[in-house]
Amino acid sequence: MSNLMSSTTSKIMLMATRDYCLTINSSATRVLTFHRRLTCSADATPRLVANPPDLVKWVRREGGFVHPSVRIAESGPYGLGLVASEEIPKGSELIALPEHIPLRFPLVDSDGGDESYSNLVNLARHVPVLNKWCKTGHVEHLAEELWAMKLGLKLLQERAKTGSFWWPYISNLPQTFTVPIFFPGDDIKNLQYAPLLYQVNKRCRFLLDFEKEVRSEVEDVKLVDHPFGGKDVDASSLGWAMSAVSSRAFRLSFQNRNHGDVRMMLPLIDMCNHSFNPNAEIIQEQGSGDPKMLVKACFFNSVVAGMNIKEHDHLTLNYGCLSNDLLLLDYGFVVPSNPYDCVELKYDGGLFDAASMAAGVSNPSFSSPALWQRQILSKLNLEGEQALLKVTLGGPEVVEGRLLAALRSLLASDAETVEKCDLGTLKSLDIESPLGLATETAALRTLIALCVIALSHFPTKIMEDESLLKQGVSTSTELALQFRIQKKSVLIDVMRDLTKRVKLLSSNESIVTQS
Ligand SMILES: C[S@@+](CC[C@H](N)C(=O)[O-])C[C@H]1O[C@@H](n2cnc3c(N)ncnc32)[C@H](O)[C@@H]1O
Numbered sequence: 001m002s003n004l005m006s007s008t009t010s011k012i013m014l015m016a017t018r019d020y021c022l023t024i025n026s027s028a029t030r031v032l033t034f035h036r037r038l039t040c041s042a043d044a045t046p047r048l049v050a051n052p053p054d055l056v057k058w059v060r061r062e063g064g065f066v067h068p069s070v071r072i073a074e075s076g077p078y079g080l081g082l083v084a085s086e087e088i089p090k091g092s093e094l095i096a097l098p099e100h101i102p103l104r105f106p107l108v109d110s111d112g113g114d115e116s117y118s119n120l121v122n123l124a125r126h127v128p129v130l131n132k133w134c135k136t137g138h139v140e141h142l143a144e145e146l147w148a149m150k151l152g153l154k155l156l157q158e159r160a161k162t163g164s165f166w167w168p169y170i171s172n173l174p175q176t177f178t179v180p181i182f183f184p185g186d187d188i189k190n191l192q193y194a195p196l197l198y199q200v201n202k203r204c205r206f207l208l209d210f211e212k213e214v215r216s217e218v219e220d221v222k223l224v225d226h227p228f229g230g231k232d233v234d235a236s237s238l239g240w241a242m243s244a245v246s247s248r249a250f251r252l253s254f255q256n257r258n259h260g261d262v263r264m265m266l267p268l269i270d271m272c273n274h275s276f277n278p279n280a281e282i283i284q285e286q287g288s289g290d291p292k293m294l295v296k297a298c299f300f301n302s303v304v305a306g307m308n309i310k311e312h313d314h315l316t317l318n319y320g321c322l323s324n325d326l327l328l329l330d331y332g333f334v335v336p337s338n339p340y341d342c343v344e345l346k347y348d349g350g351l352f353d354a355a356s357m358a359a360g361v362s363n364p365s366f367s368s369p370a371l372w373q374r375q376i377l378s379k380l381n382l383e384g385e386q387a388l389l390k391v392t393l394g395g396p397e398v399v400e401g402r403l404l405a406a407l408r409s410l411l412a413s414d415a416e417t418v419e420k421c422d423l424g425t426l427k428s429l430d431i432e433s434p435l436g437l438a439t440e441t442a443a444l445r446t447l448i449a450l451c452v453i454a455l456s457h458f459p460t461k462i463m464e465d466e467s468l469l470k471q472g473v474s475t476s477t478e479l480a481l482q483f484r485i486q487k488k489s490v491l492i493d494v495m496r497d498l499t500k501r502v503k504l505l506s507s508n509e510s511i512v513t514q515s
Pocket residue numbers: 045075077078079080081174247248270271272273274275330331332333334
């Protein structure tokens with residue numbers, strides 16, 4: 001990895017003329033490329049300034065608490081992280097932040113009510129609000145990127161402000177992010193996965209449109225009232241801010257203060273890297289303990305109960321049970337063998353008929369379901385005006401319940417057998433053969449064939465991807481390769497799991513026949 005980083009850095013250094021540069025490549029994929037400054041250090045993740053202020057000292061000076069054995073240290077390919085310099089006893093408080101340290105979008109006119117503040121609020125109003133569910137099921141992702149942009153505006157304002165209270169924090173933020181909006185066009189294509197390409201393009205389009213809106217809003221604003229102190233804000237700087245927020249902000253809820261969920265950046269706590277088996281957690285202080293302390297990162301009792309954090313251990317938080325799509329889009333990394341990763345497919349009668357026939361099922365009825373089957377599809381939200389056609393393979397469920405229920409019902413021979421089962425039963429892979437052995441075998445075989453079809457849509461095989469990885473590639477190519485390897489592995493794991501189940505069914509069948 002360090003070799004890869006240095007080759008990337010030297011290439012970028014030759015090109016670097018300014019902080020950001022926007023490229024729209026010929027294939028109409030809009031891409032934001034980020035050029036590193038010439039001043040960047042040899043560190044794995046260069047920060048905004050070469051020698052930023054000591055974050056631990058700043059938090060302590062501002063009245064926060066940092067456990068004496070907690071240090072910021074290089075964390076290999078993860079960038080910086082928090083490490084225990086000595087054993088930390090179970091149950092210890094690690095970091096506590098007073099209320100004024102987190103960076104959030106101001107809810108009330110707390111910034112003194114000046115014009116630059118109202119101009120910022122005005123800009124935030126241009127971040128579209130989406131509350132309707134769309135057919136493709138992408139609305140959640142869009143909403144996520146939009147909240148990140150709103151808080152990103154505040155971050156950009158503070159980054160531009162001379163003498164900002166948060167400068168010691170902001171100057172410690174990474175100069176670049178490895179999220180795909182900054183990938184070269186070829187590496188976006190290298191992802192080989194349409195749902196992610198769609199999201200990346202959408203984010204780039206949003207940033208380019210938002211750049212225009214921001215520029216037109218601020219063009220006639222006087223310098224003293226300018227939300228960014230007169231500095232030009234383009235799609236790349238908006239992308240930097242959005243990525244800083246999406247990869248570092250936390251969602252905290254303040255029910256007792258009528259604020260609902262609030263996203264905020266938690267200096268120092270956000271130096272914790274991610275693990276699905278974390279050793280730290282965030283605790284919100286609400287009315288107990290020291291009222292000035294808003295959030296604390298604490299030793300995570302429930303996961304490593306009875307164990308201390310050992311010397312040199314990294315402190316980790318769980319960023320959420322996220323697929324590799326979201327981890328890459330928002331955080332710029334991919335987790336190998338991620339138990340929450342899955343592959344999206346579109347529910348499409350023609351494709352399912354083809355898969356079923358390839359699996360040896362005679363006369364499947366996916367493209368022309370009977371009326372009773374259509375009623376089930378409607379209940380599963382796979383038919384009708386508001387239908388959500390995106391279905392998934394992989395993840396904890398292995399096969400999305402709605403997809404499994406649809407396959408079982410559409411491959412069943414009669415309505416009566418299906419009507420005897422409730423939807424919950426039809427959706428569960430753990431409930432074996434609710435509609436009989438023959439239907440179950442046909443459904444599982446169809447799913448295996450679907451996996452084969454989905455795999456054949458990837459232009460390369462895992463072995464080819466792995467040999468490319470060995471050749472030494474740039475960070476973005478490496479991430480794209482890792483991402484597509486993981487997607488193919490999800491399909492292979494699903495096929496393995498389903499093949500085992502089919503074998504079990506046929507052995508059960510032969511026992512029944514023999515007896
Ligand atoms: C909240 S920050 C953590 C601090 C960060 N490492 C730094 O250098 O500032 C999240 C970022 O850390 C990196 N990261 C965290 N956990 C990781 C993991 N498990 N694998 C790879 N990168 C990780 C990613 O770059 C991610 O966007």
